[in-house]
Amino acid sequence: MRGGEPANLILKDTRLEGDLYFPSQLVVSGVIKGNVRCESMLVIERDGRVEGRIEAPVIIVHGELEGTVLATESIEIWSGAKVAGDVAARSVRVDQGSMLTANLLIAADLPDRLGPPEPQSDPKPAPEAAREPVQAVTQPIAPVTPPVGETRPAAPMSPPASFLSPGPARS
Template sequence: MGNTDKGRSGAVRAASGDAANLILKGTHLDGKLNFAAQTVVSGRISGEITCQNTLFIELGGRVEGRVQAPTIVVYGELDGTILATEFLEICTGAVVAGAVKARSVRVDQGAKLTADLSISADLPASLDPAQAAPAPAQPAPVAG
C-alpha cells in the first residue's frame, strides 16, 4: 500500500504504532470534544474541538466550529474559528474557511483558503471565548 499524501488514510497512520483517535467516514460527532492523541477525521465533527496533538482532516472529512491544535493538516474541509499554535497545512483539494490563526501556514496549489488569516509567532495559547463573537457595538450617548 503506497503512502501518498492524498491516498493516505487514518488506518495507515494508526497502524504506524502511534496512538490515534479515528473518526471514521459516516460518523458525525457534535459537541465539545477534547482529544489527547493524534486525531484523524474521515467523518464529520461539529462544535468546539481541542486536540493536544496533530489533527488530520482526511479527504471527505469535515470539521466545523472552534478548532485548536498544535498542528492541523487538512485534506478535506475545515470551517470556523481555527488556532494552529504551530503549523497549518492545507493540501491540494482541501477547503479552509473562517477566522484562522497560525504560527506557520502552508497552502498547496489547488487548495482553497477563504479566511481572516493571522500568521504570527506570538499567538494565544488557546482560543479565548471572548473571540467567539465580536462585542455588540455600544450606541453613542445622545445629548439631550
C-alpha cells in the first residue's frame, strides 16, 4: 500500500454493484460493476474486474477494466491485463502482453471528474398502423469479404465522440 495509507480490499469471489465511493486506496481481486470513484490509487489484481464509470487519480491494471475511465494522473496496464472502453489519462503505460481496446485520450488538461452519464432513451414501439408483415428476401446476398487475392481499402475512421464533459469543481 502506498505510504501507509489504509486500503479497501475487495476479495476474490466478492461482487459489488452500484455507485461506490472510496476515500482511500482500493485493491480489487473480485468484481465491481457500476460507478466507482476512488480518491487514491485503484489497483485491479489479476483475478479482479471493474466495469462501469471509473474515476481515480492512479489506476493500475493487472486484471480487467471496462467502461468509461478517467485517471487524472496515470493509468498502468500491465502484462496480461485487459482494458476496453473510453479511457482518458494524463499519462499511460501499456506493457507488452496486455490488451488495450479503447478510445484513448492522453492530455494534460483533463477534468477532475467525469461528466454525468448520458441518459438512456427507451425505444418507443411503432404504432399499430405502421406495423406491417416483413417479406422474406429471395435474392442471394453478396459476399461481404473480397475474393482471395483482392484487397479493399479500410473504411475511414471517424474521430471518437468525446465522453468527457466538465464536471463540478472539486473543493
